[in-house]
Amino acid sequence: MVTSKEVQMQDLIRQAEALCQRSGMAFTAPRRRVLEILAASETPMKAYDLISKAGEGGQATKPPTVYRALDFLCQLGLVHRIEQDATFVACNHAGHAQPVALFVCNSCLKATEVAYDEVSHILEKAAAAKGFNLQRLVVEGRGQCQECAMAA
Amino acid sequence: MVTSKEVQMQDLIRQAEALCQRSGMAFTAPRRRVLEILAASETPMKAYDLISKAGEGGQATKPPTVYRALDFLCQLGLVHRIEQDATFVACNHAGHAQPVALFVCNSCLKATEVAYDEVSHILEKAAAAKGFNLQRLVVEGRGQCQECAMAA
DNA sequence: TCCTAGTATGTTATTACATAACACCCTATA
DNA sequence: TATAGGGTGTTATGTAATAACATACTAGGA
Ligand SMILES: [Zn+2]
Ligand SMILES: [Zn+2]
Ligand SMILES: [Zn+2]
Ligand SMILES: [Zn+2]
Numbered sequence: 001m002v003t004s005k006e007v008q009m010q011d012l013i014r015q016a017e018a019l020c021q022r023s024g025m026a027f028t029a030p031r032r033r034v035l036e037i038l039a040a041s042e043t044p045m046k047a048y049d050l051i052s053k054a055g056e057g058g059q060a061t062k063p064p065t066v067y068r069a070l071d072f073l074c075q076l077g078l079v080h081r082i083e084q085d086a087t088f089v090a091c092n093h094a095g096h097a098q099p100v101a102l103f104v105c106n107s108c109l110k111a112t113e114v115a116y117d118e119v120s121h122i123l124e125k126a127a128a129a130k131g132f133n134l135q136r137l138v139v140e141g142r143g144q145c146q147e148c149a150m151a152a
Numbered sequence: 153m154v155t156s157k158e159v160q161m162q163d164l165i166r167q168a169e170a171l172c173q174r175s176g177m178a179f180t181a182p183r184r185r186v187l188e189i190l191a192a193s194e195t196p197m198k199a200y201d202l203i204s205k206a207g208e209g210g211q212a213t214k215p216p217t218v219y220r221a222l223d224f225l226c227q228l229g230l231v232h233r234i235e236q237d238a239t240f241v242a243c244n245h246a247g248h249a250q251p252v253a254l255f256v257c258n259s260c261l262k263a264t265e266v267a268y269d270e271v272s273h274i275l276e277k278a279a280a281a282k283g284f285n286l287q288r289l290v291v292e293g294r295g296q297c298q299e300c301a302m303a304a
Numbered sequence: 305t306c307c308t309a310g311t312a313t314g315t316t317a318t319t320a321c322a323t324a325a326c327a328c329c330c331t332a333t334a
Numbered sequence: 335t336a337t338a339g340g341g342t343g344t345t346a347t348g349t350a351a352t353a354a355c356a357t358a359c360t361a362g363g364a
Contacts, residue, residue, distance in 0.1 A: 025311095026311075026312075028312070028313080029313090030312090030313075046349085046350085047349090047350065047351080048349065048350070059314095062314075062315065062316090063350085063351070063352080064313085064314080064315080064351090064352075064353090065313070065314075065315095067350090067351065067352075068312080068313080083235040083236050083290070083292070084235050084290055086321095086349090086350065086351095101275060101278070101279075103279055103282075103284050103286060105284075106287070112279070112282055112284050114275070114278045114279055114281075114282060114284075115278075116274075116275065116278060118274055119271050119274055119275060119278075122268075122270055122271055122274070123253060123266070123268065123271060123291070123293065126253070126266045126267075126268060126271075127253075127255055127264070127266055127293065127295065129266075130255075130264055130266060130298070131297065131298025131301070132255050132257075132264050132266075132293075132295055132296070132297050132298065133295045133296045133297075133301060134255060134293050134294075134295040135258070135293075135294055135295040135296070136293060136294040136295065137291075137292075137293050137294075138235070138236055138290065138291070138292040138293065139275070139289075139290070139291050140235070140289075140290040141275065141279065141284075141286050141287075141288060141289045141290065142286075142287055142288040142289075143279065143284055143285045143286040143287040143288065144284070144285045144287070145283065145284050145285075146282070146283025146284065149283065149285060177340095178340075178341070180341070180342080181342090182341090182342075198320085198321085199320090199321065199322080200320065200321070211343095214343070214344065214345090215321085215322070215323080216322090216323070216324090216342085216343080216344080217342070217343075217344095219321095219322065219323075220341085220342080238320090238321065238322095238350095
């Protein structure tokens with residue numbers, strides 16, 4: 001049986017390959033491995049869980065290997081880092097450079113991506129009013145997702 | 153000579169005392185010490201710099217002491233934690249519970265607080281559109297502050 | 305062919321961030 | 335004077351991230 005999650009993952013990997021080729025970057029084994037694990041996960045993962053997981057059934061994987069892969073994938077926009085709790089999540093839009101907000105459910109810990117075009121303009125203006133030139137923006141939230149609201 | 157920074161700090165301490173009394177909480181020595189150090193700092197500080205600083209001229213101060221004080225001060229809204237780089241900054245509005253965005257300058261590392269009433273409503277709606285009930289929001293930015301833009 | 309520059313990984317060790325667990329102290333109140 | 339709640343001190347540990355250096359692969363030029 002092939003789950004939709006698996007299909008989504010294959011898709012993500014293909015898009016990553018394509019994106020790397022276009023950018024002239026190598027989609028190497030450790031990068032693929034890290035992206036696969038993240039894509040297969042229901043929830044954002046901590047770096048050291050990733051390290052353990054990547055080391056299953058094979059040679060041990062050390063922190064720098066995984067952190068380097070994460071840096072790479074984050075730069076390409078294939079993975080997002082959630083600053084609030086130092087976790088990483090595969091992007092389900094494969095390489096949008098546009099900023100998105102990440103909302104994490106307090107119950108099930110799943111992350112929901114939400115675009116925020118409007119918001120970034122407003123914040124840029126608000127920053128500009130104080131003479132601040134905004135270059136990078138982090139928007140994250142906590143709350144309750146739809147499923148968990150139903151269940152409660 | 154009394155600088156404006158020092159005046160601001162005295163003010164902040166007084167407000168903190170008042171806030172604690174109203175809430176029935178104790179404004180104890182370590183809490184005061186941590187707030188004083190943060191209030192005196194030009195830039196947000198890392199926890200371990202705070203720990204070193206707090207230990208200067210006296211008995212050594214250990215991590216739990218400072219982290220407990222930080223938790224306390226953050227809950228009261230007297231201090232903000234910047235998630236992006238795990239730093240802490242004294243709030244210059246003394247205990248607003250309202251959310252603010254924190255913009256950090258890439259050059260001088262100073263933080264600028266910006267309120268964002270509008271934005272939270274928009275994001276709440278955007279989240280709601282995906283069935284997500286937003287409870288807490290983190291908005292942070294990076295860029296260049298006014299002073300540094302002048303200097304450049 | 306050989307050299308070299310650029311990119312990427314492997315490995316060891318260390319630094320930085322944060323909390324668990326327990327003992328002790330103080331103070332209010334029953 | 336017991337005892338419960340809140341707070342601190344201390345030891346030890348857990349968790350997140352990177353420095354530094356060695357090694358490997360590839361592409362392009364002498
Ligand atoms: Zn995304
Ligand atoms: Zn949920
Ligand atoms: Zn503030
Ligand atoms: Zn600046």
